[in-house]
Each structure stands twice: as structure tokens, then as C-alpha cells.
Amino acid sequence: METNWGCPVCGTDNSIKAWSILSSVDQPALVERLASTGSIGSPCNPCGHIIDVDHPILVHRGDRWGSTVLAYSPASPAVAPIETAGEVAEGLAIILLSNLGITDPSHEAFIVMVPRLALRNLLIRDVRADVHTPPGQLRLPADIAGSYRSVLLRLRQRLGYE
Numbered sequence: 207m208e209t210n211w212g213c214p215v216c217g218t219d220n221s222i223k224a225w226s227i228l229s230s231v232d233q234p235a236l237v238e239r240l241a242s243t244g245s246i247g248s249p250c251n252p253c254g255h256i257i258d259v260d261h262p263i264l265v266h267r268g269d270r271w272g273s274t275v276l277a278y279s280p281a282s283p284a285v286a287p288i289e290t291a292g293e294v295a296e297g298l299a300i301i302l303l304s305n306l307g308i309t310d311p312s313h314e315a316f317i318v319m320v321p322r323l324a325l326r327n328l329l330i331r332d333v334r335a336d337v338h339t340p341p342g343q344l345r346l347p348a349d350i351a352g353s354y355r356s357v358l359l360r361l362r363q364r365l366g367y368e
């Protein structure tokens with residue numbers, strides 16, 4: 207959806223597309239950009255400052271993660287209460303899976319919840335390699351470690367490793 211967002215540098219309101227669901231199926235370039243730069247912002251019209259909308263976002267990295275692992279970043283606590291983040295993420299995941307044509311009710315999506323600034327660290331992970339790495343040998347950035355480790359543990363349990 208388009209949203210009006212004030213530029214933090216010059217104060218101009220810009221109309222910017224805020225993504226609630228970003229999937230590599232229909233937006234591969236944006237997912238790649240988020241993974242490589244951490245930003246999918248748009249330039250401010252008069253001053254060119256890149257504005258990143260503080261908005262909850264669910265990211266589907268289907269090319270690398272399939273539809274089992276999803277990344278979710280809530281908006282900052284100043285914008286949305288953190289307690290509702292889980293519900294919002296689950297709701298977005300249902301919409302995403304339905305958009306992907308996955309209607310099997312037993313299909314479980316594991317959602318890794320990380321702060322926006324940590325999304326990049328998460329999106330560059332190779333889940334398929336990480337799930338096969340013994341947890342004690344996995345070196346992870348602190349800002350994704352807790353949530354990502356718990357999802358990897360559940361994946362390992364499903365695969366029968368634990």
C-alpha cells in the first residue's frame with residue numbers, strides 16, 4: 207500500500223509503497239536488495255534521502271528457503287506494540303501461503319522474528335546449510351541468534367535430528 211511518510215532529513219511528506227509481504231516469487235529484485243543492503247527504501251522527492259518506512263514486513267525467500275522458513279520484522283515499538291507482533295506475523299503468513307497456492311492445512315511455516323536492522327543478517331543465511339550444522343558449531347550474529355536458533359531447533363526436530 208502507498209503511505210505518506212515524512213522525510214527525516216527535509217521533512218517533506220513522500221508517498222511511498224510500504225510492503226507488508228515481500229516475496230521472492232513476485233519481487234525477486236527487492237528481496238535481493240533487502241538482503242544485500244538492508245533497505246528497500248525510496249528516495250525522497252526533493253532531497254534524495256533514502257526513506258525506509260517503519261512498517262511490519264514478512265519476507266519470503268522462496269528461492270533459498272522454500273516456503274517453510276519466513277522472516278518477519280515488526281515495526282519499531284514506537285509505531286506498533288510488540289506484543290501483537292506474533293499475531294500479525296501469523297496473519298501475514300496465512301495470506302502469503304494462500305497467495306503461493308499452498309492450501310494444505312498441515313503446511314507449517316516457521317517464522318523467524320527479528321528487528322528490522324537485523325533482517326539483512328537473517329536474509330543472507332543459508333537455512334539448508336545451517337540446519338545441518340550442529341548447533342554448537344553455528345556462529346550467528348547476536349541480533350538474529352535467539353529467534354533463528356529456535357526455528358532451526360524446530361526444523362531439526364522435524365527432520366529427526368533432535
Ligand SMILES: [Zn+2]
Nearest residue numbers: 213216250253
Ligand atoms: Zn527529504
